[in-house]
Amino acid sequence: MTLNRFVFKTHKWLAVATGLFTLLWFVSGVLMMLPSNLLGGGSAPNQPPAEGGYKDVTVTVPQAVATVEALMRMPLEIAAVELRRVNGRLTYALRTPKWGTFLVDAMDGRRVQITEEMARQMATRAMRGHAQIREVTLLRKHTLDYGALLPAYRIAFDDPGATLIYVSTETGQMGSSDRLGRLRGFVAGTHTFEFLKPLMSGKAIKLWLILFSIVGTAMSVFGFWILWIQWKNWLARRAGRAAGAI
Incomplete structure (x- = not known):
């Protein structure tokens, strides 16, 4: 195989792969724009009727903080406090910069821990x-x-x-x-490359991007090479000489 033939074949197959990738990228972008009800899948389950209302909140924020500090046996810096429903009950979510988030029941003051049994209850309720x-x-x-x-x-x-x-x-x-929602997520991931983040480190993703950049550069260089050969052949035909083979 001549060098020119090698360049031509390499450029052709790189172009085919790049074309398929570009087509997939465009199609996935179109699917991302469709309403979610056409493709299924939500990000949050429907919540069942709650236990108690805001009138039933008897624990104050300072009391909730005191509960957590007593548990940790040290003063804590509280970055944010949110009142949300956990397993149907109003619960304080106390976020700390160092120790993560603590949950305290806003109606009885007890520490809330998400065990497997509670997770099962929450999912079954949903x-x-x-x-x-x-x-x-x-x-x-x-x-x-x-x-x-x-x-x-x-x-x-x-x-x-x-x-x-x-x-x-x-x-x-x-x-x-659900199944359709996960399919939609995968399709969207092929457009934004989000699916790579759970599987690869940031450094590995950068290395892949560098590799694709090198492949793209090689395809461009080979394309200019072929253009130059075609240009020479065209000039040869105009001059009445035999064109070189590719």
């Missing part, structure tokens, strides 16, 4: 009895279908949509996805 729990997994690493706060329980249900509900062990926040 599904409102429409499906049974098939499997519970404690996630300690990000996966293709989950990239939020860790650790978290992933509760799989046996419904037709293969619903997964995620419960953060630290904050009690919930998320969910």
